[in-house]
Amino acid sequence: MTTSDSTNSPASRRGARALFVLFAWTAGWVLTLAFARFGPNWWGSEGAVLTWFAVALNIAVGIGWIVAYAWFLRALDELQRRIQVDAMAAALGVGVVGGCATGALISAELLVLDAPAAIAAVVVAMAVGYLVTIAAGTVRYR
Known part of the structure; x- marks a missing residue:
């Protein structure tokens, strides 16, 4: 098998796709964490509901990130x-x-x-x- 064959194999494409999905979930988690951390500075203490929402969103995206990482590991x-x-x-x-x-x-x-x-x-x-x-x-x- 040549190098070009191995880089175009289904396993290689699956790994590249899993890495892209993991990157997207990681970026989403970092963005929602920044929103949860710095958002209260924007909306102040009256925005407790927004802060709870931001933290809940961060946790939900974090769970997606964990699932994406497990999927990434299985693709390796x-x-x-x-x-x-x-x-x-x-x-x-x-x-x-x-x-x-x-x-x-x-x-x-x-x-x-x-x-x-x-x-x-x-x-x-x-x-x-x-x-x-x-x-x-x-x-x-x-």
Whole structure:
């Protein structure tokens, strides 16, 4: 099989479609999160119903994002799936260990962060851990 044959295979097209769908759900989730987070600044405290709606919309789109990610994983070949699972394990570990360490430092008043900043820091650390592990796995298995 030539390279052009493998890039046009049904499995390759399915994987590309799953990646596009995952990207769309990810972008939708990020946009609804921004709407839920920053929307109250626009409509003020009188817009509690709008805030509840924005958060509910974010949760609904987040569920769609999770389903899209599962679909994406099923569309991958075994090696790509292994790289993804390794990256998910690293991200979970960074989140749990980093989150607990951050919480302990905040409780001991050795780190001054409010809850949103602490959560954002842990999420960013998880994302970086995930991306670094994807890159390392891709280099390792190629």
